[in-house]
Amino acid sequence: MPIKPTVEERPGCGWPARLAARASRWLLRPLVSRLPWTPFTLRFAPLLDLGAALLVPPRGTRVTKVRGLGCGAEWVRGPGVPAGSRKAIVYYHGGGFVACGLRTHRRMIARISQAAGMPVLSVAYRMPPRVTIDTSIRDCVDAYRWLLDLGYAADDIVVGGDSAGGYLAFMAPLYALRDGLPRPAGIVALSPFTDLDIDTKVVHANAAIDPFIPAPRMWDMVRTCFPGADYTDPWLSPVHADLRGLPPTLVQAGSIEVLLADAELLAERLGAADVPCTLQIWEGQMHVFQIFADVSREGLAAIREIGAFARRVTGAPARQEAA
Template structure:
Protein backbone atom coordinates (compact mmCIF):
# COMPACT_ATOMS: atom_id res chain seq x y z
CA UNK A 1 0.00 0.00 0.00
CA UNK A 2 1.40 3.41 -1.02
CA UNK A 3 0.87 6.53 1.10
CA UNK A 4 -2.27 8.43 0.11
CA UNK A 5 -1.10 12.01 -0.44
CA UNK A 6 -3.24 14.90 -1.65
CA UNK A 7 -1.50 18.11 -2.75
CA UNK A 8 -3.55 21.23 -2.00
CA UNK A 9 -2.22 24.03 -4.26
CA UNK A 10 -2.71 27.75 -3.82
CA UNK A 11 -1.74 30.21 -1.11
CA UNK A 12 -3.77 33.37 -0.49
CA UNK A 13 -2.36 36.84 0.08
CA UNK A 14 -3.67 36.68 3.64
CA UNK A 15 -1.74 33.48 4.28
CA UNK A 16 1.48 34.92 2.85
CA UNK A 17 1.18 38.09 4.93
CA UNK A 18 0.46 36.14 8.10
CA UNK A 19 3.42 33.86 7.39
CA UNK A 20 5.69 36.91 7.14
CA UNK A 21 4.32 38.25 10.43
CA UNK A 22 5.02 34.93 12.20
CA UNK A 23 8.51 34.76 10.73
CA UNK A 24 9.64 38.20 11.86
CA UNK A 25 7.56 38.77 15.02
CA UNK A 26 7.10 35.34 16.60
CA UNK A 27 9.89 33.09 15.33
CA UNK A 28 12.71 34.98 17.16
CA UNK A 29 10.89 34.58 20.49
CA UNK A 30 10.45 30.82 20.06
CA UNK A 31 13.89 30.38 18.55
CA UNK A 32 16.03 32.12 21.16
CA UNK A 33 14.13 31.88 24.47
CA UNK A 34 16.10 29.64 26.86
CA UNK A 35 14.52 26.28 27.69
CA UNK A 36 14.73 26.74 31.46
CA UNK A 37 11.98 25.77 33.88
CA UNK A 38 11.40 29.46 34.57
CA UNK A 39 10.86 30.23 30.89
CA UNK A 40 8.63 27.19 30.48
CA UNK A 41 6.46 28.46 33.32
CA UNK A 42 6.17 31.84 31.60
CA UNK A 43 4.59 30.08 28.62
CA UNK A 44 1.32 29.99 30.59
CA UNK A 45 0.91 33.66 29.57
CA UNK A 46 -0.02 32.45 26.07
CA UNK A 47 -3.01 30.56 27.40
CA UNK A 48 -4.11 33.30 29.79
CA UNK A 49 -4.05 35.97 27.08
CA UNK A 50 -5.67 33.91 24.34
CA UNK A 51 -9.33 34.91 25.08
CA UNK A 52 -8.45 38.48 24.09
CA UNK A 53 -7.85 37.31 20.50
CA UNK A 54 -9.65 33.96 20.23
CA UNK A 55 -13.18 34.50 21.49
CA UNK A 56 -15.80 31.78 21.08
CA UNK A 57 -19.32 32.55 19.93
CA UNK A 58 -21.74 33.76 22.59
CA UNK A 59 -24.05 30.84 21.89
CA UNK A 60 -21.35 28.20 22.44
CA UNK A 61 -21.56 26.48 25.82
CA UNK A 62 -18.28 25.80 27.64
CA UNK A 63 -18.39 23.52 30.69
CA UNK A 64 -15.34 22.80 32.82
CA UNK A 65 -14.88 19.19 33.96
CA UNK A 66 -12.52 18.11 36.75
CA UNK A 67 -10.71 14.81 36.22
CA UNK A 68 -8.08 13.02 38.29
CA UNK A 69 -5.22 15.52 38.59
CA UNK A 70 -6.16 17.60 35.55
CA UNK A 71 -9.23 19.02 33.84
CA UNK A 72 -10.94 19.48 30.53
CA UNK A 73 -13.92 21.28 29.09
CA UNK A 74 -16.94 20.45 27.01
CA UNK A 75 -17.42 22.73 24.03
CA UNK A 76 -20.98 22.63 22.72
CA UNK A 77 -21.65 24.92 19.74
CA UNK A 78 -25.23 26.05 19.27
CA UNK A 79 -27.27 24.10 16.76
CA UNK A 80 -25.46 20.77 17.09
CA UNK A 81 -27.92 17.99 16.24
CA UNK A 82 -25.67 14.97 16.97
CA UNK A 83 -24.59 15.10 20.64
CA UNK A 84 -23.56 11.43 20.37
CA UNK A 85 -20.68 12.46 18.07
CA UNK A 86 -17.69 13.56 20.16
CA UNK A 87 -14.29 15.00 19.35
CA UNK A 88 -11.61 14.36 21.95
CA UNK A 89 -9.23 17.27 21.33
CA UNK A 90 -5.62 17.42 22.54
CA UNK A 91 -3.99 20.82 22.09
CA UNK A 92 -0.48 21.40 20.80
CA UNK A 93 2.27 23.58 22.22
CA UNK A 94 5.41 21.47 22.43
CA UNK A 95 4.22 19.77 25.65
CA UNK A 96 4.94 22.96 27.60
CA UNK A 97 2.71 25.81 26.41
CA UNK A 98 -0.80 26.61 25.15
CA UNK A 99 -3.95 25.12 26.62
CA UNK A 100 -7.72 25.21 26.55
CA UNK A 101 -7.95 28.96 25.93
CA UNK A 102 -5.48 29.13 23.02
CA UNK A 103 -7.30 26.32 21.22
CA UNK A 104 -10.91 26.96 22.23
CA UNK A 105 -11.83 28.80 19.02
CA UNK A 106 -10.22 26.14 16.82
CA UNK A 107 -12.02 23.36 18.69
CA UNK A 108 -15.30 25.28 18.51
CA UNK A 109 -14.96 25.67 14.74
CA UNK A 110 -14.15 21.99 14.21
CA UNK A 111 -17.04 20.88 16.43
CA UNK A 112 -19.53 23.25 14.80
CA UNK A 113 -18.61 22.16 11.25
CA UNK A 114 -18.63 18.49 12.33
CA UNK A 115 -22.06 18.75 13.99
CA UNK A 116 -20.44 17.42 17.15
CA UNK A 117 -19.58 18.29 20.71
CA UNK A 118 -15.94 18.40 21.75
CA UNK A 119 -14.07 17.54 24.92
CA UNK A 120 -10.84 19.54 25.05
CA UNK A 121 -8.19 18.38 27.52
CA UNK A 122 -5.81 20.42 29.68
CA UNK A 123 -3.39 17.54 30.15
CA UNK A 124 -0.48 18.13 32.51
CA UNK A 125 2.74 19.21 30.79
CA UNK A 126 6.22 20.63 31.31
CA UNK A 127 7.65 21.91 33.53
CA UNK A 128 5.36 20.34 36.14
CA UNK A 129 4.93 16.98 34.38
CA UNK A 130 6.92 14.94 31.84
CA UNK A 131 5.63 13.34 28.66
CA UNK A 132 4.58 10.14 30.43
CA UNK A 133 2.07 12.14 32.48
CA UNK A 134 0.76 13.97 29.42
CA UNK A 135 0.23 10.60 27.72
CA UNK A 136 -1.50 9.16 30.79
CA UNK A 137 -3.86 12.14 31.06
CA UNK A 138 -4.80 11.88 27.36
CA UNK A 139 -5.57 8.18 27.74
CA UNK A 140 -7.54 8.83 30.93
CA UNK A 141 -9.64 11.36 29.03
CA UNK A 142 -10.52 8.79 26.38
CA UNK A 143 -11.33 6.22 29.06
CA UNK A 144 -13.51 8.81 30.83
CA UNK A 145 -15.53 9.43 27.65
CA UNK A 146 -16.12 5.69 27.30
CA UNK A 147 -17.17 5.51 30.96
CA UNK A 148 -19.67 8.31 30.32
CA UNK A 149 -21.36 6.06 27.78
CA UNK A 150 -20.02 7.48 24.53
CA UNK A 151 -19.56 4.78 21.92
CA UNK A 152 -16.01 4.45 20.51
CA UNK A 153 -17.39 4.43 16.97
CA UNK A 154 -18.67 7.96 17.64
CA UNK A 155 -15.42 9.37 19.07
CA UNK A 156 -12.71 10.93 16.92
CA UNK A 157 -9.44 11.85 18.61
CA UNK A 158 -7.92 15.00 17.18
CA UNK A 159 -4.93 17.16 18.00
CA UNK A 160 -2.32 19.48 16.59
CA UNK A 161 1.47 19.23 16.76
CA UNK A 162 2.32 17.76 20.19
CA UNK A 163 -1.40 17.15 20.70
CA UNK A 164 -1.44 15.03 17.55
CA UNK A 165 1.40 12.99 19.07
CA UNK A 166 -0.93 12.36 22.02
CA UNK A 167 -3.84 11.57 19.71
CA UNK A 168 -1.83 8.73 18.17
CA UNK A 169 -0.40 7.45 21.47
CA UNK A 170 -3.86 7.52 23.06
CA UNK A 171 -5.35 5.33 20.34
CA UNK A 172 -2.33 3.01 20.33
CA UNK A 173 -2.25 2.62 24.12
CA UNK A 174 -6.00 2.09 24.21
CA UNK A 175 -5.62 -0.85 21.85
CA UNK A 176 -2.72 -2.27 23.88
CA UNK A 177 -4.73 -2.10 27.10
CA UNK A 178 -7.89 -3.69 25.70
CA UNK A 179 -9.92 -0.55 25.13
CA UNK A 180 -11.78 -0.20 21.83
CA UNK A 181 -10.32 1.93 19.06
CA UNK A 182 -11.87 5.34 18.36
CA UNK A 183 -13.63 5.97 15.08
CA UNK A 184 -10.75 7.97 13.65
CA UNK A 185 -7.75 10.22 14.25
CA UNK A 186 -7.47 13.75 12.80
CA UNK A 187 -3.94 15.13 13.09
CA UNK A 188 -2.90 18.71 12.29
CA UNK A 189 0.84 19.21 11.67
CA UNK A 190 1.62 16.18 13.82
CA UNK A 191 4.79 15.53 15.77
CA UNK A 192 5.29 11.74 15.61
CA UNK A 193 9.03 11.16 16.03
CA UNK A 194 11.14 12.13 19.06
CA UNK A 195 14.37 11.10 17.32
CA UNK A 196 15.47 14.52 16.16
CA UNK A 197 18.61 13.17 14.53
CA UNK A 198 16.50 11.56 11.82
CA UNK A 199 14.83 14.91 11.12
CA UNK A 200 17.87 17.18 11.44
CA UNK A 201 18.85 17.16 7.74
CA UNK A 202 15.34 17.95 6.52
CA UNK A 203 15.52 21.39 4.83
CA UNK A 204 12.39 22.84 6.45
CA UNK A 205 13.61 21.99 9.96
CA UNK A 206 15.66 25.21 10.00
CA UNK A 207 13.50 27.36 7.73
CA UNK A 208 10.07 26.80 9.31
CA UNK A 209 8.66 30.32 9.60
CA UNK A 210 7.95 30.15 13.33
CA UNK A 211 8.34 26.71 14.91
CA UNK A 212 11.93 25.98 16.07
CA UNK A 213 11.79 22.26 15.31
CA UNK A 214 15.52 21.93 16.01
CA UNK A 215 14.83 22.65 19.70
CA UNK A 216 13.13 19.30 20.14
CA UNK A 217 16.55 17.81 20.84
CA UNK A 218 17.19 19.71 24.12
CA UNK A 219 13.51 19.51 25.00
CA UNK A 220 13.58 15.71 24.74
CA UNK A 221 15.65 15.38 27.92
CA UNK A 222 12.91 17.11 29.94
CA UNK A 223 10.12 15.23 28.19
CA UNK A 224 11.56 11.78 28.85
CA UNK A 225 12.20 12.21 32.57
CA UNK A 226 11.46 8.89 34.24
CA UNK A 227 11.52 7.04 30.91
CA UNK A 228 15.31 6.75 30.57
CA UNK A 229 16.33 3.46 29.04
CA UNK A 230 12.89 2.79 27.60
CA UNK A 231 12.26 2.82 23.85
CA UNK A 232 11.13 6.21 22.58
CA UNK A 233 7.32 6.41 22.66
CA UNK A 234 7.25 7.85 19.13
CA UNK A 235 3.95 6.87 17.44
CA UNK A 236 5.70 6.29 14.10
CA UNK A 237 7.68 3.40 15.62
CA UNK A 238 4.70 1.55 17.10
CA UNK A 239 2.63 -1.30 15.69
CA UNK A 240 0.00 0.64 13.76
CA UNK A 241 -1.99 -2.18 12.13
CA UNK A 242 -5.20 -1.80 14.14
CA UNK A 243 -5.52 1.96 14.07
CA UNK A 244 -8.75 3.49 12.74
CA UNK A 245 -8.79 5.79 9.66
CA UNK A 246 -6.43 8.74 9.88
CA UNK A 247 -6.48 12.22 8.34
CA UNK A 248 -3.26 14.26 8.44
CA UNK A 249 -3.08 17.93 7.41
CA UNK A 250 0.25 19.76 7.12
CA UNK A 251 1.79 22.82 5.46
CA UNK A 252 4.20 22.23 2.60
CA UNK A 253 7.07 24.29 4.06
CA UNK A 254 6.89 23.50 7.75
CA UNK A 255 9.43 21.43 9.64
CA UNK A 256 6.95 18.81 10.80
CA UNK A 257 6.06 17.95 7.22
CA UNK A 258 8.84 15.41 7.69
CA UNK A 259 6.84 13.77 10.49
CA UNK A 260 3.59 13.88 8.51
CA UNK A 261 5.14 12.14 5.52
CA UNK A 262 6.88 9.58 7.73
CA UNK A 263 3.60 8.76 9.49
CA UNK A 264 1.76 8.41 6.18
CA UNK A 265 4.44 5.99 5.00
CA UNK A 266 4.20 3.92 8.19
CA UNK A 267 0.38 3.91 8.05
CA UNK A 268 0.54 2.71 4.46
CA UNK A 269 2.92 -0.08 5.44
CA UNK A 270 0.46 -1.11 8.15
CA UNK A 271 -2.52 -1.00 5.73
CA UNK A 272 -4.28 1.65 7.83
CA UNK A 273 -6.76 3.80 5.83
CA UNK A 274 -5.34 7.30 5.73
CA UNK A 275 -4.97 10.56 3.81
CA UNK A 276 -2.17 13.09 4.03
CA UNK A 277 -3.07 16.55 2.76
CA UNK A 278 -0.12 18.86 2.03
CA UNK A 279 -1.25 22.50 1.74
CA UNK A 280 0.96 24.78 -0.30
CA UNK A 281 3.04 27.31 1.69
CA UNK A 282 0.86 27.07 4.78
CA UNK A 283 2.39 27.48 8.24
CA UNK A 284 2.41 25.10 11.18
CA UNK A 285 -1.17 24.35 12.35
CA UNK A 286 -2.62 26.95 10.00
CA UNK A 287 -6.25 25.91 10.77
CA UNK A 288 -5.77 27.52 14.19
CA UNK A 289 -5.60 30.89 12.39
CA UNK A 290 -8.73 30.37 10.29
CA UNK A 291 -9.97 33.83 11.24
CA UNK A 292 -7.05 35.31 9.28
CA UNK A 293 -6.08 32.59 6.80
CA UNK A 294 -8.89 31.50 4.40
CA UNK A 295 -7.25 28.12 3.84
CA UNK A 296 -7.54 27.51 7.57
CA UNK A 297 -11.32 27.28 7.37
CA UNK A 298 -11.08 25.12 4.26
CA UNK A 299 -8.87 22.70 6.19
CA UNK A 300 -11.31 22.71 9.11
CA UNK A 301 -14.04 21.71 6.67
CA UNK A 302 -11.83 18.79 5.56
CA UNK A 303 -11.48 17.70 9.18
CA UNK A 304 -15.22 18.07 9.73
CA UNK A 305 -16.03 15.95 6.68
CA UNK A 306 -13.65 13.27 7.93
CA UNK A 307 -15.27 13.30 11.38
CA UNK A 308 -18.79 13.04 9.98
CA UNK A 309 -17.82 10.22 7.61
CA UNK A 310 -16.02 8.12 10.23
CA UNK A 311 -18.69 8.31 12.95
CA UNK A 312 -22.15 6.79 13.12
CA UNK A 313 -24.19 8.62 15.76
CA UNK A 314 -27.72 7.38 16.42
CA UNK A 315 -29.27 10.69 15.43
CA UNK A 316 -27.56 10.53 12.04
CA UNK A 317 -28.81 7.01 11.39
CA UNK A 318 -32.39 7.82 12.31
Protein backbone atom coordinates (compact mmCIF):
# COMPACT_ATOMS: atom_id res chain seq x y z
CA MET A 1 0.00 0.00 0.00
CA PRO A 2 1.34 3.48 -0.89
CA ILE A 3 1.96 5.73 2.09
CA LYS A 4 0.08 8.98 2.52
CA PRO A 5 2.08 12.18 2.74
CA THR A 6 1.79 14.11 5.97
CA VAL A 7 0.09 17.45 5.30
CA GLU A 8 0.58 20.08 8.00
CA GLU A 9 -1.38 23.31 7.74
CA ARG A 10 0.47 26.03 9.60
CA PRO A 11 -2.01 28.71 10.71
CA GLY A 12 -1.23 32.33 11.44
CA CYS A 13 -0.08 35.11 9.15
CA GLY A 14 1.25 38.29 10.76
CA TRP A 15 0.70 41.76 9.39
CA PRO A 16 4.26 42.08 7.99
CA ALA A 17 3.69 39.03 5.76
CA ARG A 18 0.27 40.34 4.70
CA LEU A 19 1.80 43.73 3.92
CA ALA A 20 4.60 42.13 1.91
CA ALA A 21 2.07 40.13 -0.12
CA ARG A 22 0.00 43.25 -0.78
CA ALA A 23 3.06 45.24 -1.88
CA SER A 24 4.10 42.39 -4.16
CA ARG A 25 0.67 42.30 -5.76
CA TRP A 26 0.82 46.05 -6.44
CA LEU A 27 4.45 46.28 -7.55
CA LEU A 28 6.05 42.97 -8.50
CA ARG A 29 3.22 41.03 -10.14
CA PRO A 30 2.48 43.78 -12.72
CA LEU A 31 6.21 43.93 -13.51
CA VAL A 32 6.50 40.16 -13.92
CA SER A 33 3.33 40.16 -16.06
CA ARG A 34 4.83 42.63 -18.53
CA LEU A 35 8.51 41.73 -18.50
CA PRO A 36 9.37 40.22 -21.91
CA TRP A 37 11.13 36.83 -22.03
CA THR A 38 13.44 37.61 -24.94
CA PRO A 39 17.11 36.73 -25.50
CA PHE A 40 17.92 40.43 -25.10
CA THR A 41 16.20 40.94 -21.75
CA LEU A 42 17.47 37.64 -20.38
CA ARG A 43 21.02 38.87 -20.92
CA PHE A 44 20.44 41.20 -17.99
CA ALA A 45 19.00 38.59 -15.61
CA PRO A 46 22.40 37.94 -13.92
CA LEU A 47 22.46 41.59 -12.82
CA LEU A 48 19.87 40.70 -10.19
CA ASP A 49 22.47 38.69 -8.32
CA LEU A 50 25.03 41.49 -8.57
CA GLY A 51 22.53 43.95 -7.13
CA ALA A 52 21.91 41.62 -4.20
CA ALA A 53 25.41 42.29 -2.83
CA LEU A 54 23.74 44.66 -0.37
CA LEU A 55 21.90 41.73 1.24
CA VAL A 56 24.55 40.98 3.83
CA PRO A 57 24.29 37.71 5.81
CA PRO A 58 23.72 37.72 9.59
CA ARG A 59 26.67 38.81 11.71
CA GLY A 60 28.98 35.91 12.43
CA THR A 61 28.38 34.19 9.08
CA ARG A 62 31.45 32.76 7.36
CA VAL A 63 31.54 32.49 3.55
CA THR A 64 34.26 30.60 1.66
CA LYS A 65 34.51 30.43 -2.11
CA VAL A 66 34.70 26.96 -3.65
CA ARG A 67 36.91 26.14 -6.61
CA GLY A 68 37.13 23.00 -8.66
CA LEU A 69 33.52 22.76 -9.85
CA GLY A 70 32.29 23.64 -13.32
CA CYS A 71 30.14 26.39 -11.83
CA GLY A 72 30.30 28.89 -8.98
CA ALA A 73 29.78 27.73 -5.41
CA GLU A 74 30.52 28.75 -1.84
CA TRP A 75 30.43 27.35 1.65
CA VAL A 76 28.12 29.27 3.97
CA ARG A 77 28.40 28.73 7.73
CA GLY A 78 25.79 30.53 9.76
CA PRO A 79 26.60 32.07 13.15
CA GLY A 80 27.87 29.47 15.60
CA VAL A 81 28.24 26.66 13.04
CA PRO A 82 31.56 24.85 13.57
CA ALA A 83 34.03 24.63 10.70
CA GLY A 84 34.71 20.92 11.15
CA SER A 85 31.18 19.59 10.75
CA ARG A 86 30.95 16.42 8.67
CA LYS A 87 27.28 16.98 7.93
CA ALA A 88 26.19 19.39 5.21
CA ILE A 89 23.38 20.77 3.09
CA VAL A 90 23.86 21.31 -0.65
CA TYR A 91 21.51 24.07 -1.81
CA TYR A 92 20.30 25.16 -5.26
CA HIS A 93 18.89 28.68 -5.54
CA GLY A 94 15.67 29.63 -7.29
CA GLY A 95 15.05 32.38 -9.83
CA GLY A 96 13.00 30.95 -12.67
CA PHE A 97 16.08 29.04 -13.95
CA VAL A 98 17.47 32.27 -15.42
CA ALA A 99 18.19 34.61 -12.51
CA CYS A 100 19.48 34.95 -8.93
CA GLY A 101 22.56 33.29 -7.49
CA LEU A 102 24.88 33.14 -4.51
CA ARG A 103 24.26 36.73 -3.34
CA THR A 104 20.46 36.76 -3.55
CA HIS A 105 20.20 33.68 -1.34
CA ARG A 106 23.20 34.04 0.97
CA ARG A 107 21.27 35.63 3.84
CA MET A 108 18.53 32.99 3.85
CA ILE A 109 21.04 30.18 3.42
CA ALA A 110 23.06 31.47 6.38
CA ARG A 111 19.91 31.26 8.49
CA ILE A 112 19.26 27.72 7.29
CA SER A 113 22.84 26.80 8.15
CA GLN A 114 22.45 28.24 11.65
CA ALA A 115 19.14 26.46 12.20
CA ALA A 116 20.57 23.13 11.05
CA GLY A 117 23.92 23.56 12.79
CA MET A 118 25.79 22.53 9.66
CA PRO A 119 27.43 24.30 6.70
CA VAL A 120 25.63 24.79 3.39
CA LEU A 121 27.26 24.35 0.00
CA SER A 122 25.46 26.98 -2.10
CA VAL A 123 25.65 26.16 -5.81
CA ALA A 124 25.47 28.73 -8.62
CA TYR A 125 24.64 26.25 -11.38
CA ARG A 126 24.91 27.47 -14.95
CA MET A 127 21.54 28.65 -16.24
CA PRO A 128 19.47 28.68 -19.43
CA PRO A 129 19.35 30.07 -22.02
CA ARG A 130 23.18 30.14 -22.03
CA VAL A 131 23.21 26.38 -21.38
CA THR A 132 20.65 23.60 -21.58
CA ILE A 133 18.65 22.48 -18.56
CA ASP A 134 20.62 19.22 -18.69
CA THR A 135 23.78 21.22 -17.97
CA SER A 136 22.08 22.87 -15.00
CA ILE A 137 21.08 19.48 -13.62
CA ARG A 138 24.57 18.11 -14.19
CA ASP A 139 26.14 21.03 -12.32
CA CYS A 140 23.92 20.17 -9.34
CA VAL A 141 24.77 16.45 -9.53
CA ASP A 142 28.47 17.32 -9.75
CA ALA A 143 28.23 19.46 -6.60
CA TYR A 144 26.71 16.51 -4.74
CA ARG A 145 29.37 14.19 -6.15
CA TRP A 146 32.06 16.68 -5.08
CA LEU A 147 30.84 16.48 -1.48
CA LEU A 148 31.01 12.69 -1.61
CA ASP A 149 34.52 12.88 -3.03
CA LEU A 150 35.50 15.13 -0.12
CA GLY A 151 34.58 12.30 2.21
CA TYR A 152 31.09 13.33 3.28
CA ALA A 153 28.81 10.34 3.76
CA ALA A 154 25.60 10.43 1.74
CA ASP A 155 23.67 9.84 4.99
CA ASP A 156 25.11 13.15 6.25
CA ILE A 157 24.02 15.26 3.26
CA VAL A 158 20.68 17.00 2.75
CA VAL A 159 19.77 18.35 -0.70
CA GLY A 160 17.69 21.52 -0.80
CA GLY A 161 16.44 24.30 -3.02
CA ASP A 162 13.66 26.79 -3.65
CA SER A 163 11.40 27.33 -6.66
CA ALA A 164 13.51 26.40 -9.72
CA GLY A 165 16.13 25.22 -7.23
CA GLY A 166 13.43 23.05 -5.70
CA TYR A 167 13.04 21.40 -9.09
CA LEU A 168 16.79 20.75 -9.10
CA ALA A 169 16.65 19.43 -5.53
CA PHE A 170 14.64 16.50 -6.93
CA MET A 171 16.23 16.12 -10.35
CA ALA A 172 19.81 16.09 -9.02
CA PRO A 173 19.20 13.11 -6.67
CA LEU A 174 17.29 11.27 -9.41
CA TYR A 175 20.21 11.70 -11.82
CA ALA A 176 22.68 10.87 -9.04
CA LEU A 177 20.88 7.60 -8.33
CA ARG A 178 20.89 6.79 -12.05
CA ASP A 179 24.65 7.40 -12.02
CA GLY A 180 25.07 4.89 -9.21
CA LEU A 181 25.67 7.42 -6.43
CA PRO A 182 24.15 6.82 -2.98
CA ARG A 183 21.01 8.68 -2.05
CA PRO A 184 21.26 11.68 0.28
CA ALA A 185 19.78 11.69 3.78
CA GLY A 186 16.90 13.95 2.85
CA ILE A 187 15.45 16.54 0.48
CA VAL A 188 13.99 19.89 1.47
CA ALA A 189 12.13 21.95 -1.13
CA LEU A 190 10.73 25.46 -0.70
CA SER A 191 7.87 26.30 -3.10
CA PRO A 192 9.26 23.86 -5.69
CA PHE A 193 8.48 23.97 -9.40
CA THR A 194 7.90 20.33 -10.30
CA ASP A 195 5.42 20.12 -13.20
CA LEU A 196 6.26 21.47 -16.66
CA ASP A 197 2.57 21.57 -17.59
CA ILE A 198 1.62 25.14 -16.74
CA ASP A 199 -2.07 24.58 -17.50
CA THR A 200 -2.42 22.78 -14.15
CA LYS A 201 -1.32 26.01 -12.46
CA VAL A 202 -3.39 28.34 -14.63
CA VAL A 203 -6.58 26.57 -13.51
CA HIS A 204 -5.55 26.32 -9.84
CA ALA A 205 -7.56 28.45 -7.39
CA ASN A 206 -4.41 30.31 -6.36
CA ALA A 207 -3.76 31.59 -9.90
CA ALA A 208 -6.04 34.54 -9.19
CA ILE A 209 -4.58 35.41 -5.79
CA ASP A 210 -0.85 34.70 -6.06
CA PRO A 211 0.73 38.10 -5.28
CA PHE A 212 3.90 37.45 -7.28
CA ILE A 213 3.60 34.83 -10.03
CA PRO A 214 1.15 35.33 -12.94
CA ALA A 215 0.63 31.69 -13.88
CA PRO A 216 0.32 32.11 -17.69
CA ARG A 217 3.75 33.79 -17.86
CA MET A 218 5.31 30.54 -16.65
CA TRP A 219 4.77 29.20 -20.14
CA ASP A 220 7.48 31.62 -21.29
CA MET A 221 9.86 30.13 -18.73
CA VAL A 222 9.13 26.58 -19.88
CA ARG A 223 9.48 27.41 -23.59
CA THR A 224 12.78 29.18 -22.91
CA CYS A 225 14.35 26.69 -20.52
CA PHE A 226 12.77 23.46 -21.81
CA PRO A 227 12.49 24.05 -25.57
CA GLY A 228 10.70 21.27 -27.38
CA ALA A 229 10.39 19.21 -24.20
CA ASP A 230 7.85 16.48 -23.61
CA TYR A 231 6.21 17.76 -20.44
CA THR A 232 5.79 14.21 -19.16
CA ASP A 233 9.42 13.20 -19.74
CA PRO A 234 10.43 11.52 -16.45
CA TRP A 235 13.99 12.90 -16.80
CA LEU A 236 12.68 16.44 -17.07
CA SER A 237 9.58 16.47 -14.85
CA PRO A 238 9.80 15.38 -11.19
CA VAL A 239 6.09 14.61 -10.91
CA HIS A 240 6.39 12.12 -13.78
CA ALA A 241 9.65 10.55 -12.60
CA ASP A 242 10.10 7.22 -10.86
CA LEU A 243 10.50 8.64 -7.36
CA ARG A 244 11.10 5.33 -5.63
CA GLY A 245 14.34 5.34 -3.71
CA LEU A 246 14.31 9.03 -2.88
CA PRO A 247 14.94 9.89 0.79
CA PRO A 248 12.53 11.49 3.28
CA THR A 249 11.35 14.86 2.01
CA LEU A 250 10.12 18.13 3.50
CA VAL A 251 8.16 20.46 1.20
CA GLN A 252 7.11 23.94 2.30
CA ALA A 253 4.68 26.14 0.36
CA GLY A 254 2.54 29.20 0.95
CA SER A 255 -1.22 28.83 0.95
CA ILE A 256 -1.73 31.68 -1.56
CA GLU A 257 0.97 30.82 -4.11
CA VAL A 258 0.20 29.18 -7.42
CA LEU A 259 3.05 26.68 -7.02
CA LEU A 260 1.06 25.12 -4.20
CA ALA A 261 -0.39 23.08 -7.08
CA ASP A 262 3.04 21.58 -7.77
CA ALA A 263 3.78 20.99 -4.08
CA GLU A 264 0.51 19.13 -3.57
CA LEU A 265 0.92 16.99 -6.69
CA LEU A 266 4.52 16.17 -5.83
CA ALA A 267 3.60 15.14 -2.28
CA GLU A 268 0.92 12.85 -3.70
CA ARG A 269 3.38 11.27 -6.16
CA LEU A 270 6.03 10.82 -3.44
CA GLY A 271 3.50 9.02 -1.27
CA ALA A 272 2.55 6.77 -4.17
CA ALA A 273 6.25 5.92 -4.51
CA ASP A 274 6.51 5.05 -0.80
CA VAL A 275 8.73 8.06 -0.07
CA PRO A 276 8.06 9.65 3.34
CA CYS A 277 6.99 13.24 2.68
CA THR A 278 5.81 16.09 4.87
CA LEU A 279 4.05 18.95 3.10
CA GLN A 280 3.75 22.11 5.17
CA ILE A 281 1.24 24.69 3.91
CA TRP A 282 1.78 28.06 5.56
CA GLU A 283 -1.31 30.25 5.84
CA GLY A 284 -1.25 33.51 3.87
CA GLN A 285 2.36 33.12 2.74
CA MET A 286 3.64 33.88 -0.74
CA HIS A 287 6.24 32.22 -2.93
CA VAL A 288 9.50 31.39 -1.06
CA PHE A 289 8.37 33.43 1.94
CA GLN A 290 11.39 32.16 3.88
CA ILE A 291 13.58 34.65 2.02
CA PHE A 292 11.58 37.44 3.69
CA ALA A 293 12.41 36.21 7.19
CA ASP A 294 13.65 39.69 8.11
CA VAL A 295 10.05 40.91 8.14
CA SER A 296 8.13 37.66 8.61
CA ARG A 297 8.20 35.66 11.82
CA GLU A 298 6.63 32.80 9.85
CA GLY A 299 9.71 32.78 7.62
CA LEU A 300 11.93 32.34 10.67
CA ALA A 301 9.67 29.57 11.99
CA ALA A 302 9.81 27.78 8.63
CA ILE A 303 13.60 27.99 8.61
CA ARG A 304 13.69 26.45 12.08
CA GLU A 305 11.59 23.59 10.70
CA ILE A 306 14.10 23.13 7.87
CA GLY A 307 16.93 23.00 10.38
CA ALA A 308 15.10 20.47 12.54
CA PHE A 309 14.42 18.28 9.49
CA ALA A 310 18.07 18.38 8.40
CA ARG A 311 19.25 17.42 11.88
CA ARG A 312 16.71 14.63 12.16
CA VAL A 313 17.49 12.89 8.87
CA THR A 314 21.26 13.18 9.36
CA GLY A 315 21.19 12.21 13.03
CA ALA A 316 22.74 15.51 14.10
CA PRO A 317 22.17 16.65 17.70
CA ALA A 318 19.47 19.20 18.46
CA ARG A 319 20.40 22.87 18.75
CA GLN A 320 19.09 25.21 21.39
CA GLU A 321 19.55 28.58 19.69
CA ALA A 322 16.89 30.01 17.38
CA ALA A 323 17.50 30.61 13.71
